[in-house]
Amino acid sequence: MDNSAGSDPQPINGRSQGRRQSILAEFLPESLPLPPSFLATSPIVREILTRDIAECSSDDEQTVHPSDSDGESEIHPADAKLAFHPNGVAYGSGYSAIAIQGIDRPVPNPTEVEESLQAEVDLLRDNDIIPPKHPYSQRRNFFWRVYRRFFSTRVKDQEEPIPIFHEPATETTPLLPGIAEADEPLPTPPREEIYEVFEEAVAAHIIKTTWQREAKTLIQYAVPLIVAFLLHYSVTIGSVLTVGRLGMVELAAVNLATMTASITCYVPVQGLSTCLDTLCAQAYGSGHKHLVGLQAQRMTWLLWILMIPIAVLWWFSEPILSSLVPDQETASLAALFLRILILGMPGVAALESGKRFVQSQGLFNATTYALMIGAPLSFLQNYLFVFKFGWSFAGAALAMAITQNLLPLLLVLYVRFVNGMECWNGLTRKAFSNWGPMIRLALPGMIMIEAQFSVLEILTIAAGQFGTAQLAAQSILVTVTSTSFNIPFPLAIATSTRVANLIGAHLSDAARVTAKVAIVAGFVVGAFNLTLFTTLNETIPRIFTDDDEVVGIAKQVILVCALMQIFDALAAVSHGILRGVGRQAIGGYANLFSYYVIALPISLSTAFALDWKLSGLWAGLTAGLAVVSALELVYLYHADWESAVAQAEARMKSEDVTAESKLTPA
Structure with missing residues (x-):
């Protein structure tokens, strides 16, 4: 593909001068043993942005280069070697054991550059290369x-x-x-002096780190994400808690409805929108800030169009659900829940695009602020609609749909009145062009995520075969394990970013220290969840329902889920490490193998053949997670981390040569 067309492509491909970028995308995808459909997303990104720059830039849509903004001429995207960027984040993704793949963001923004600078200062001070903050x-x-x-x-x-x-x-x-x-x-020494000293220290192999530094960094990165994930998932928790007070059938129906909604809509939307992690960040980093809003608009329109057939499917879902679960009342209520959730579809798509729009500008707290308002309002709406106004089961669905639309509106208000308007040039017809390359970029991520989530829908349908009480208990277990997963998963995101940046900065020893700290932290988190589940095995189900039959089932099965917590956390963290060293394909294939070859057969055989019912379903999932974590940890133990550094260096050199050749006159 010819990447020379269009104006100013260098920030997209990398700079020929200045410091090297150390983002994971710098050594992807050459280092990955992926099939052709998953290879080389960056040329597609260049194609999209080159077309948009040529077709969608005009005199009234000025290109603002990062080096020209706010007088900070010394700040360059390639200076961000150790910046934290929670790319691919889909808050409240929901269900246990599935680590979202996402697409790594190749261009840091000014906020990340500043965070990178501080991270380098910390390492230099830790190694006594520059003076400490205090004597x-x-x-x-x-x-x-x-x-x-x-x-x-x-x-x-x-x-x-x-x-x-x-x-x-x-x-x-x-x-x-x-x-x-x-x-x-x-x-503190001047910025350019820090950059120079850091480069010299890396070249001299004198930069080391401690487990204390890496533990502090991972906590600093992960805690805000944990808060955001828990806030977003609390919207689902609020509905389940409220519906659980209505009865066993309603609790079973909400599980069937939300799982079906996730598989048919929420997961595909999250998967498709991950391509904005690359597109919006590239547009912002290249200085074409008006293209950030354009990319977000384009994805939103695409998702809204795709939701039309999904809405039709939800509206006529009752016959389909009735054929999947034996209890007709459960299927009827689940179909009612889905029909009301159609009202929230526009908000679901707008929120996914909006999150990427603000994240590309370094406004990572914008979504959290929206959630801090939207989540409590969701609980209030559930109380009012279900109990105060007497709308019962339908009221819980309406509360969720309103919240789904409220969150993107709160994000819009943040952008309009707080920060982020510099990348918004208003609605434009140009959002309806150049869809083909964007779809090609988005499909692989969606397919991988959908393939992994589908196994959970199968287990939910299987739980429905054992009766309404079992399906109601399944609703409690899915909600509880999903909530607990929102601790190790943000930790995995933080780990992948830190490891990737250390690898890109040629600090493989430091990356190994981070990996060890993350694995220990994952085990500690899993042990904490295990302790919580075992000691509160009856208290937790009673939070959701007063039905003694459902509580009895959940009380027994939650002990299996407790054991699963160790493997769930280790699998999440180890997958984050694999992503950091550019081997997420190993984790992706290990997940697919373990879920479909190990977990699913064991779950179905123990549940039906051995009549373990719900315990059998979760025992199989636990076995699959044990295999996933074992495979990934064994691979990491024998992995050659220096080869990841060499591949990163080779890719950066090749891109430097490419950039220089474009600058050389013919």
Whole structure:
């Protein structure tokens, strides 16, 4: 493909001067053993943006280069070596064990550049290459030495034994040692000096990290995402909690309806919209900011059109659901829930596009702010519609549909009155052009995600064969395990970003430290969830329903889900590490193999042949997750991380050569 057409393609392909980009996309997709349909998304991105630059840029749509904005001429996208960017994030994706693949964002924005700078400063300070923020205290008391030994991120503190005892005082020992020094902060070197020093330190192989630094970084990255994920999924939790008070049949119906909605609509929408992670970020990074809004508009229109046949399917879903589950009342209520959820379809599509629109500008908290308002309102609506107004089961569906439309509206208000308008040039007819390449870019991600989620729909239909009580218990278990998964999954996103950036910065040893910390953290999270599930195995189901039969079933099966938590967390984190080193295909294929070859056969055979019913279904899923985590961890144990660094370097060099050749006159 000829990428020379169009104006200013260099920020898309990489810069010939300045620092190398260390984003995961720099060494994808050559390092992946993927089939042809999954290869080389970046040429498609270039094709889309080149066409849009040529066709959709005019005098009134000025190109603003990052180096020209706000007078920050020293800031360049390629300076972001260690920036955090939660790409591919689909908040509240829902169901356990499935790690969304997504497409990695190749161009950081100014916010990420600043975060990258701070991350480099932290590593340089940890290695005593630049002065610390505060002078190291000379205190010799016991607690200070304990802190330095176990919590200090400084490499020297961890490599040199620090005796934990009181040194005898002498005539020259100060009465208040270190206090004056600690109160006087040292100046941080200029930006360009930090860049130069960091490059020299990496070249000299003297940059190291500690588990304390990586643990602190992962916590810093993951906690905001955990909050956002839990807030978004609370919309579903609110509906399930409310419906559970209505009765067993209603609880079973809401599970069948929400799972069907996820498989037929929400998951495909999330999968298709992941291509905006690349397109919007590339448009913003290349300086063509008006194209960010154009890409978001184009995807929104596409999703709205695709939702027309889905809406028809939902409206006439009762006969289909009736053939899948034996209880006709459950199928009828589930179909009613789906028909009302049609009202929320426009909001679902707009939110997915809107999230990428603000994230590409570095406004990662915008969605969280919208959720902080929308989630509590969702609980209030459930209470009012279901109990106060007496709308019963239909009221819960209406509350969810209204919230789905409210969230993108809150995002629009944030963009209009707070930040983000610089990338919006208003509605345009140009959003109806250039769809072909965008669809080719979006389809692979959607297919992979859909293939992985489909196994959960199969298990839900299987649960319905055992009766209404079993399906109602399944609703509780799916909600609880999905909620618990919203802790390790954000941790996996943070891990993949940190590992990818360290690999791209040629810090493979540091990346290995991050991987080890993440695996331990994943195990700790899984153990915490396991403890919670086992100790509250009866309390948790009673939060959702007072039906003793449903509580009895859920109380027994939740012990199986408790064991699953360990493997669920390890599988999520290990997949995040694989994504960070450019081997997410290994995790994707391991998931498909384990779910369809291991989990599904075991689930169906134990549930039906051995008559374990719901326990059998979850036992099979647990076995599949155990296989997934084992395969991925074994691969990581034997992986050659240096080869990932070499592949990243080779790709960056080739792109530098390409950029230079385009600058050279014929």
